[in-house]
Amino acid sequence: MWLFNERSDRSTLVHLLALGLISLLAVASATHSEHSTFWGGASGRQFIYLVVGVVVYMIVQRVDYHDWAELSVLFYAAGLILLALLPFVARPISGARSWLEIGPLRLQPSEPMKAVVALVVAAVLSQKKGTLSLGRLMQLGALVGVPMLLILMQPDMGTAITFVPLFLATAWLAGIRPRVLVSLALIAALAAPIGWFVVLKPYQKERILTVFDPGRDPSGSGYQVIQSRIAVGSGGVAGKGLFRGSQSRLDFLPARETDFIMAVIAEENGLVGVLVVLGLYLSLMLRAIQTATIAQDRLGVYLAAGVASLWTGQILINLGMVTGVLPTIGVPLPIVSSGGSAIVATFFAFGLVASVRRGRFVNA
Amino acid sequence: MKIDYRKLKPYRDYQRARMLGSRLLVLRILFIAGFLLYGSIFWYLQIVKGPEYSLLAEENRLHRRIEQPVRGIIRDWMGEILVTNRPAFSVFIDRERADDPREQVSRLADFLEEDAASLEEQYEKRRKQPRFVPLRLMPDVALATASRIEAHRPELPAIDVDVEAKRYYPFGAAAAHVIGYIAEASEAEIHSRDELLPGDQVGRVGVEMSFDSQLRGAHGRVLEEVNARGRPLRVVRRDQPAREGQTLRVTLDARMQAVLHEAFDGRAGAAVFLDPRTGALRALYSGPSYDPNLFAGRLSPDTWKALSEDPLRPLQNRALAGTYSPGSTFKVIMAVAALQEGFLKPGEKIFCGGTAVFYGQKRHCHRRWGHGKIGLAEALERSCNIFFYTLGQRMGIETIEKWSRRFGLGSTTGVGLGSELAGLVPSNEWKMRTHGEPWYPGETISVAIGQGPLHITPIQMAVEAAVIANGGYRVHPYILDRQSRIRPPEDLGIRPEVLAPIAKAMVSVVHGAGGTARRARVPGYTLAGKTGTAQVVSLDAAENPGDHAIFIGYGPAEAPELAWAVVVEHGGHGGESAAPIVAKVMKSYLERRHELPSDHVVRIANGAGHVALQ
Known part of the structure; x- marks a missing residue:
């Protein structure tokens, strides 16, 4: 098969597929009811997304990442236009104008935008060498900041915040001086009160406060956190068994097939299941970092490391929500959470990483 | 401006590569640290706090429901019934079956030629309860009303007529003081008697009071699994079936009471x-006596006032x-x-x-x-x-x-x-x-x-x-x-x-x-x-x-x-x-x-x- 040959990154695909399989079981369990079938519900859709994802992965990894870098500005521009159009064309779904509806398809442009921003950042950073000047740092900030701002206005705080790890990691790799990093941290600390009083909405503040004291509003914003922790904790070592989690099956766990899917896995498969998932993610990410270390050029380094950072950040934020150590801000778990846009975007992003890995053979 | 990224490729800056290498190492360490941190958080939640959260999950899942026992009936020495339980038809609305519950209420009022406002008032008063709990709109309606609702079943899909047990004293005032009546247990009684639960009815005077424990029977205890909205899904365990109260045969002669x-x-x-x-x-x-059936339903404050403030004191048992x-x-x-x-x-x-x-x-x-x-x-x-x-x-x-x-x-x-x-x-x-x-x-x-x-x-x-x-x-x-x-x-x-x-x-x-x-x-x-x-x-x-x-x-x-x-x-x-x-x-x-x-x-x-x- 010319599309996926001996130079292709098999290991990354295996990781993604393993997570996809876990996702199918977890989503099926989370959405299981007397009237549902595996194929008829969210799990059936998830299967289709995974198939599409695998195809996307294969195509993306086969194409030279330099070609993708050349296309990145185009993608980026298209993504920005889509995001900018959303407020006018999107119907609000649970309060956010985040989805484009084309017939039966529902597309969330902010998800592929993650991969596109990772790509464009890598492309732009790779054009110059030398330490990161303030001007280029601002350029980097603008590249990440503009789509982030547009997403924040949907409003989708969760997706927006996942761009921060990308920005930090790529700035770090581009050679940001430690004292600039410290200054940035200081500015962020100073800006925090403004954010608290100006930007955040009351429900968001409530969610942040809930992290420190889930009991402050057990029926409101604390409810999700309490129920998620109960689900996780009651799983114990080996879990209650697949399809046997009382917290998820009896509707105690909100958003259980999407943002809180990890709570379902933790409840039904226990610490064993959790460690399997965490191990798969860590191994996938370390492999992406390893790809960065053996990449042929800075574009490859920034691309692989950028994707790894963005996705790792997203995973860690999601786990923080599920365990209640971070506020609930609506970040899904890559691949495992139900949702087509995110799955395809993830396969796309790791296809880029695989392309970088593949690229080392070209001029070897 | 078109950039050929391939041209940027073959440059190797070993100093930079070393720097990149160490910076990538920092990223790698951060990733490992992040996952290790969550591994230990999950370990803490699932192993250290596991038993505690398991209990909470069980508390979520299981609900103890109390089944009310049927109170025993009382017969006289001839076998004549002095006290029994009669079925009382009450009209309920099951909001889960109605797209528009209010519309059902007003339609019900139409069919019964009832005052819509009073039915709506009942509805509004109880609306706050969980949606799966049927709301009582009309307590203790006549049989004719009940059958009329049944006849209109297709137009009233969310309206139910349910039967509840109500105490009935066929001899009414003739045996009021000796038989007694029942009323909702006070807080002090619930506190002092283990078998009583809030909302239970207890005998107040007469046989109903003296032999309350025999007449009462025992509550059934059922462990049910409920979902997050509190709807019962299945019976997990029937710890104790409800035990019906004993039928008591007292030495009284009902006819003599009537005479x-x-x-x-x-x-x-x-x-x-x-x-x-x-x-x-x-x-x-x-004498003078009172009708104990007044106490079987909801005693209106006016009736109670009239009885307790009557100068002839009908509530006092002069025989004792x-x-x-x-x-x-x-x-x-x-x-x-x-x-x-x-x-x-x-x-x-x-x-x-x-x-x-x-x-x-x-x-x-x-x-x-x-x-x-x-x-x-x-x-x-x-x-x-x-x-x-x-x-x-x-x-x-x-x-x-x-x-x-x-x-x-x-x-x-x-x-x-x-x-x-x-x-x-x-x-x-x-x-x-x-x-x-x-x-x-x-x-x-x-x-x-x-x-x-x-x-x-x-x-x-x-x-x-x-x-x-x-x-x-x-x-x-x-x-x-x-x-x-x-x-x-x-x-x-x-x-x-x-x-x-x-x-x-x-x-x-x-x-x-x-x-x-x-x-x-x-x-x-x-x-x-x-x-x-x-x-x-x-x-x-x-x-x-x-x-x-x-x-x-x-x-x-x-x-x-x-x-x-x-x-x-x-x-x-x-x-x-x-x-x-x-x-x-x-x-x-x-x-x-x-x-x-x-x-x-x-x-x-x-x-x-x-x-x-x-």
Whole structure:
């Protein structure tokens, strides 16, 4: 098969597929009811997304990442236009104008935008060498900041915040001086009160406060956190068994097939299941970092490391929500959470990483 | 500007590569640290805190539901139902089945031609409950209403008619005080009785109260799995099925209660009929009465106010808690005491000249010109006061007190049907304690004819009559055969030759030409009795509402099956108002005599020990 040959990154695909399989079981369990079938519900859709994802992965990894870098500005521009159009064309779904509806398809442009921003950042950073000047740092900030701002206005705080790890990691790799990093941290600390009083909405503040004291509003914003922790904790070592989690099956766990899917896995498969998932993610990410270390050029380094950072950040934020150590801000778990846009975007992003890995053979 | 990224490729800056390498190492370490951190957080939540969260998950999942037991029914000794549970149809709305519940409510109002506003008010009042809980719109509707709703079922998909059990007292006011009623348990009761839960109904007075634990049954306990909205999904475990309350067969006679209620006709007073051989209560009535069915539903504050503030106090059980001067009925005890203790020789006559002076005070007989030389039988029959004043003078208060107490006066009978009063038997000790001065012999003279500080309850009067009826045994009234605390009749050691003339005189009271209770006669039967009039002292003579009429007795005289006491407040003389009531009740009883349970008495006689039959 010319599309996926001996130079292709098999290991990354295996990781993604393993997570996809876990996702199918977890989503099926989370959405299981007397009237549902595996194929008829969210799990059936998830299967289709995974198939599409695998195809996307294969195509993306086969194409030279330099070609993708050349296309990145185009993608980026298209993504920005889509995001900018959303407020006018999107119907609000649970309060956010985040989805484009084309017939039966529902597309969330902010998800592929993650991969596109990772790509464009890598492309732009790779054009110059030398330490990161303030001007280029601002350029980097603008590249990440503009789509982030547009997403924040949907409003989708969760997706927006996942761009921060990308920005930090790529700035770090581009050679940001430690004292600039410290200054940035200081500015962020100073800006925090403004954010608290100006930007955040009351429900968001409530969610942040809930992290420190889930009991402050057990029926409101604390409810999700309490129920998620109960689900996780009651799983114990080996879990209650697949399809046997009382917290998820009896509707105690909100958003259980999407943002809180990890709570379902933790409840039904226990610490064993959790460690399997965490191990798969860590191994996938370390492999992406390893790809960065053996990449042929800075574009490859920034691309692989950028994707790894963005996705790792997203995973860690999601786990923080599920365990209640971070506020609930609506970040899904890559691949495992139900949702087509995110799955395809993830396969796309790791296809880029695989392309970088593949690229080392070209001029070897 | 088009950039060829391939041209940027082949540059190798080893210094930069080293720097990149170390910076990538930092990223790698951060990733590992991040995942390790979450690994340990999950370990903490699932292993360290696991058991704690498992309990919380179980608490979420499982819900204990209490199943209400069906309260036991109460039958009389003939098997007639005194209390039962009747199905009450209530109209509910199940909002889960309605797209627009309000529309269903107004449509229901249309079909029933009901006031839509009141139904909507009920709906709004209960709307806050979880959606799966059906809301009661109309409690206890008529059968016609229920069937009308059923007929419109297709148009009213969310409306249900459900049956609930409601207490029903078919005899209504006729047996209110003795049967009692139920009401929601107070917080203090729930606290003190383990088997009670909030919202439970408990017996308030009468049989409903005394035998509440038998009637109540036991709650069922069911462990259910519920979802996050509280909807029960399945029964996990039935820890304990609900146990139905026992059916109680009490010694009462429902028909006698009904006849009493009719005979009292709203007048104030009380009546007690019991089996003198055993103490089994056949009828216990207090007037004016009330309908206990009012308490079965939701008692309106207005009704409660009317009942509790009625000057005639219908809620009080006068048979147990009404204390009256016994009047001339007390002469029966006087006669027994005098003969038994030798203060009166058999056949001895005492002169009654209409007036006599005792301890310096002139006393009158109610017959102004006196009865002449009169014996015990005649004195009882004609209720001669001078005769008994003389006996009182001879005996003194100590002997009167001793025999009063032997007959059961001055202490509660312990029948246990609600608050009962002991009444008062005066004595020197009592006088010292309450008034701080000794008893004056002159006071004994009033007590000798049942006046003065002597106060007794109708049930005590009935026990007094039973002693004469059964040949000298004091019975302890009871209402439930299987009651463990039934005390057997007590032999008072009265000699037969003491009782014989008294019994004979009591027959004359009813059947003699000059008897005061001629209106108690039932054709074909011989009854025995003694009338009395309890003086009601009023400061303003013009407003004196009249004396209380009292009649005690037993019958049939040759083999008594019933002993009684009837008090009609302000009924004048006992023979006028109380005796006709007895006639009606005894007639109802004696007419049915052949169909009454006969094994009843025998069984009790064996169980309760010795019972004397004349």
